Amino acid sequence: MDARRSFYLLLPFLVLLARGASAATLKFTNKCTYTVWPGTLTGGGGGQLSSTGFELAQGASFTIDNVPDTWSGRVWGRTGCATDASSKFTCTTADCGSGQVTCNGAGAIPPASLAEFTFVPAGTGQDFYDISLVDGFNLPISATPEGIGSGGSTTSCPANINSVCPPELAVKGSDGSVVACKSACLAFNEPQYCCTGEYGTPDKCPPTNYSKIFKDQCPQAYSYAYDDKSSTFTSAGGSDFLITFCP
């Protein structure tokens, strides 16, 4: 058999191998004492993942396979979800407003703790990831790169910021308990909190008494738009990720 012939015989397997290597996975685990409904949103006009929302019982895990190795987007966890008498699905926190368990291209309505990702293919650079509380907090969350040689470390917001949320930022559930905590930007929409207008550059937008509450609780997470760069983490391109609720 000549070399060219054996190449064409092998081609389908080579394509399969390449495809297998070019996708990442996002694995979700729920360590909270309550059910969480994760949501996913692709950024920058790219296609949505194979799942944009699902139910994750206490202690359960679920993996989204075939995440493109050039994917960028965010994931979050919805709480207090239920289907009402008219079959509409809604959540007390981080709802995406779709009326369904799947979000289908809709993002979390803040406040929502976010895990954000920007992927590059293996061997071409680094994956970037962070936990963001810029739009507020609803539940503890962490992101951990996995896979051979990922070389990155976990970034986490393990604290329950709801328990220290000042009243002017608090979102309360029907039973009066604090279910989420707005960022000061979200609550007051003022330039010094949102880093807009005359506060629109990193050197002109220092931390505030409100952003410091979030930073004290979760030092690894972004607490406001121009938080220091230490909140961005990197791992080898092509890493898989584990997202844990209530790590």
Ligand SMILES: *[C@@H]1O[C@H](CO)[C@@H](O)[C@H](O)[C@H]1NC(C)=O
């Ligand atoms: C933060 O500072 C503002 C403006 O000085 C003040 O009105 C507010 O009470 C302070 N809040 C907290 C939680 O310290």
